[in-house]
Amino acid sequence: MNMTLTVLSCAPRVFEIRNFLSEKEIDHIIEIAGGIKLSESTTGDVGSNSNGKNPDTKVERKTKVRTSKNSWVAREKSPILDAVYRRAADLTRIDEALMRTRSEEEIPEFDGKRSIAETLQLVHYDPTQEYTAHHDFGYSHIDDNMQAARFATILFYLNDEHDGLVGGETAFPRYINGKTFHDLKVKPEAGKAILFYDQLPDGNMDDFSQHSAKPVIRGEKWLINLWIWDPAYKA
Numbered sequence: 001m002n003m004t005l006t007v008l009s010c011a012p013r014v015f016e017i018r019n020f021l022s023e024k025e026i027d028h029i030i031e032i033a034g035g036i037k038l039s040e041s042t043t044g045d046v047g048s049n050s051n052g053k054n055p056d057t058k059v060e061r062k063t064k065v066r067t068s069k070n071s072w073v074a075r076e077k078s079p080i081l082d083a084v085y086r087r088a089a090d091l092t093r094i095d096e097a098l099m100r101t102r103s104e105e106e107i108p109e110f111d112g113k114r115s116i117a118e119t120l121q122l123v124h125y126d127p128t129q130e131y132t133a134h135h136d137f138g139y140s141h142i143d144d145n146m147q148a149a150r151f152a153t154i155l156f157y158l159n160d161e162h163d164g165l166v167g168g169e170t171a172f173p174r175y176i177n178g179k180t181f182h183d184l185k186v187k188p189e190a191g192k193a194i195l196f197y198d199q200l201p202d203g204n205m206d207d208f209s210q211h212s213a214k215p216v217i218r219g220e221k222w223l224i225n226l227w228i229w230d231p232a233y234k235a
């Protein structure tokens with residue numbers, strides 16, 4: 001498959017890939033989602049890999065920050081979802097085996113057998129719903145020698161203005177381009193994906209990766225996000 005990456009921004013590092021998902025794939029995902037009860041989104045302290053030592057830091061809160069509804073869709077659920085993960089692995093040039101549970105023999109040099117990718121998260125927004133500016137990374141527990149954190153985010157837009165959606169852009173308020181002081185706004189377009197890096201190449205967190213989902217003004221917004229960790233997803 002031929003993927004064309006368009007650079008939307010260098011700080012933060014944001015790339016756009018149109019037609020990443022086909023119409024059939026979108027229908028399949030929404031259909032699967034239809035069979036899942038969407039629950040109200042929570043925000044959690046994603047970096048608190050506290051290994052159960054301090055469960056209080058892992059409390060997930062329903063807040064006004066995130067008013068959308070979401071559900072989780074596993075790679076193993078269907079061959080189509082598996083193909084989406086493989087494509088995401090190609091896009092990020094990460095071995096697809098790192099994005100699933102591995103046997104002892106697979107990639108023995110990589111510590112740990114767990115997937116570095118999280119389960120796909122399907123998000124649904126109704127009018128007025130939004131997700132205010134935030135970072136996708138969190139900070140690991142101080143005792144975690146690996147300091148694992150979310151490294152990259154891929155967002156897949158499943159619908160757009162042709163389905164009656166107005167608003168719901170993804171915005172990067174810390175966008176720097178030397179020309180404007182506006183935030184970078186990405187308009188939902190069915191099948192489009194954006195990839196952005198939550199970490200800098202040196203492993204520090206990228207403050208510029210802060211982003212928000214603007215309120216949906218009319219219609220509904222469907223989106224999937226995929227989070228990839230460095231080096232290991234332990235939560």
Ligand SMILES: O=C(O)CCC(=O)C(=O)O
Binds near residue numbers: 131168211
């Ligand atoms: O809905 C969007 O455009 C962004 C969603 C998001 O940032 C998130 O789920 O972490």
Ligand SMILES: [Fe+2]
Binds near residue numbers: 135136211
């Ligand atoms: Fe986010």
